[in-house]
Amino acid sequence: MNKVFKEAFKTSIPILLGYLSIGFAFGIMIESIGLNAIWAGLMSLTIYGGTLQYLAVDFFKSGLGFINVAIMSFLVNFRHLVYGLSLLQKYKGINPLKKFYMIFALTDETYALVTSPNLPENIKEEEAENYYFFISILDQLYWIIGSIIGATFGALMNINTKGVSFAMIALFCVLCTEQWENRKENKIPVILGGVCAICSLLLFGANNMIIPSIVALIIILLLKKKLDDEKIPLNQEGSVTNE
Amino acid sequence: MNKYTLIQGIIACAIMVLVTIFVRGFPFAFFSRKGKEPNKVVLYLGDVLPPAMMALLLVYCLKDIFVIKYPYGIPEIICVLVAIVLHKLKRNTFLSISVSTILYMFFVQVVFV
Numbered sequence: 001m002n003k004v005f006k007e008a009f010k011t012s013i014p015i016l017l018g019y020l021s022i023g024f025a026f027g028i029m030i031e032s033i034g035l036n037a038i039w040a041g042l043m044s045l046t047i048y049g050g051t052l053q054y055l056a057v058d059f060f061k062s063g064l065g066f067i068n069v070a071i072m073s074f075l076v077n078f079r080h081l082v083y084g085l086s087l088l089q090k091y092k093g094i095n096p097l098k099k100f101y102m103i104f105a106l107t108d109e110t111y112a113l114v115t116s117p118n119l120p121e122n123i124k125e126e127e128a129e130n131y132y133f134f135i136s137i138l139d140q141l142y143w144i145i146g147s148i149i150g151a152t153f154g155a156l157m158n159i160n161t162k163g164v165s166f167a168m169i170a171l172f173c174v175l176c177t178e179q180w181e182n183r184k185e186n187k188i189p190v191i192l193g194g195v196c197a198i199c200s201l202l203l204f205g206a207n208n209m210i211i212p213s214i215v216a217l218i219i220i221l222l223l224k225k226k227l228d229d230e231k232i233p234l235n236q237e238g239s240v241t242n243e
Numbered sequence: 244m245n246k247y248t249l250i251q252g253i254i255a256c257a258i259m260v261l262v263t264i265f266v267r268g269f270p271f272a273f274f275s276r277k278g279k280e281p282n283k284v285v286l287y288l289g290d291v292l293p294p295a296m297m298a299l300l301l302v303y304c305l306k307d308i309f310v311i312k313y314p315y316g317i318p319e320i321i322c323v324l325v326a327i328v329l330h331k332l333k334r335n336t337f338l339s340i341s342v343s344t345i346l347y348m349f350f351v352q353v354v355f356v
Contacts, residue, residue, distance in 0.1 A: 021337045025344070033245045035252075046260045051300075058304060059255055063246030069255050073262035075296055080263075082289030084270030091271070099271075106267050163348035166322060170340040170347075172301040173326035177339075179294035181331070186294040193295030197302035206306040213302075217295055218288070225287050 004127050007120045008134030012142075015109050019142040020149075022050055025167045027150020029057045032161040037151035044147040048105060048140055051175070052076050053147075054168040061165070068210050075214060083111045090114070094129050105136040113139075192220055318350035 023044065030040040043053055052073055059069055083106050091099055114132050123131050154161060179186050200213035247255060305323070308316040326343035333339070 077266040079293045163351040166347040167344045170326045170343045176297040177330045189291040189295035190298045193298035197299040
C-alpha cells in the first residue's frame with residue numbers, strides 16, 4: 001500500500017505545483033469578493049472543478065440567475081462526461097464507494113494522469129486501482145489546500161486585490177491557446193465558439209448572451225457534422241470546404 | 244463585491260455541485276448497462292465542444308468591458324494579448340496567468356487610475 005501511495009505521489013507532483021498555484025489564485029479571488037477561506041475550501045471540496053470555480057467567482061459578482069448557473073456548469077464540465085465514457089472499461093469492477101469518489105474527482109489533470117499509457121514499473125495490474133485512487137485524492141488535496149492558503153493569504157495580507165479576477169480571463173486565454181495549438185481540427189470549433197459568442201453579445205447584451213450563443217453554437221456544430229458526414233465535395237458553390 | 248445573499252450563494256454552489264456530479268457520473272450510470280453504445284452525436288460534441296466552449300467562455304468573461312468609457316478596455320486587450328503570446332511561446336500555465344494578471348493589476352491600480 002505504502003509503495004502504491006509513494007508512486008501515486010511521485011506521479012502527481014506536477015499537479016501539486018499546478019493546483020497549488022491555480023488554487024491559490026482562486027482563493028485570492030474568493031477573498032476579494034468578500035467570501036472567506038471556508039467558502040474557498042468547501043467549494044474546492046464539493047465542486048472540485050477549476051474552470052467552474054473560477055466562473056463561480058463571476059457568478060457571485062454578477063448575481064447570475066440559477067438557470068444560467070446550471071447551464072454554464074453543464075457546458076463547462078461536459079468534457080468530463082466524455083472522459084467518463086473513455087474510462088468505462090478502466091474503472092469497471094472497482095469497489096462502489098471508491099469508484100464514486102474517483103468519478104466525482106475526474107478533472108482534466110487527474111484524467112490525464114489516469115489515462116497515461118504506462119503504469120510505473122513497480123506497480124502491478126491489481127494495484128492500479130489504488131494507484132488511480134491515491135492520485136485522485138492527492139490531486140484534490142492539493143487543490144483544496146491551495147484554495148484555503150490563497151483565501152487566507154488574501155485576508156491577512158490586505159493587499160489591494162483590485163484586478164485579481166483577471167486571473168480567470170488569463171486562465172481562459174491559456175486554455176483557449178492550448179485548445180488551438182492542440183490539434184488542427186480544433187481551430188474551426190474555436191473560431192465558431194468565438195464568433196457565436198461575439199454575435200450573441202452584440203445582439204443580446206452582456207446579461208443575456210449565454211443561452212443564445214450556446215444554442216447557436218450547438219446548432220452550427222451539428223450542421224457542420226452533417227456537412228462533414230455527407231462529404232460535400234470541394235468547390236461546390238465555392239463556400240463549403242472540408243478541413 | 245458579491246451580489247448573492249448567503250442563501251443564494253449556497254443554492255448556486257449546490258447547483259454547481261449537483262450538475263458536476265451528474266455530468267461526471269452520467270456515462271457510468273447510463274452506459275454500463277449491456278448493449279448501450281455511446282451515441283455518435285455525444286462523442287462528436289465531446290470532441291468539438293471543449294475548444295468551442297473555451298473561446299465562448301473567453302468572450303463571456305470579457306463581456307463587461309466598457310469600450311466606450313475610459314480606459315476603453317485597453318488594459319484588458321493588452322493583458323489578453325500578453326497571456327496568449329506568452330503561452331504560445333512558453334506553454335507554462337502558471338507563468339502565463341501570473342504575469343498577465345499581475346500586469347493587469349498594475350494597470351488598473353497604478354497606470355489607468
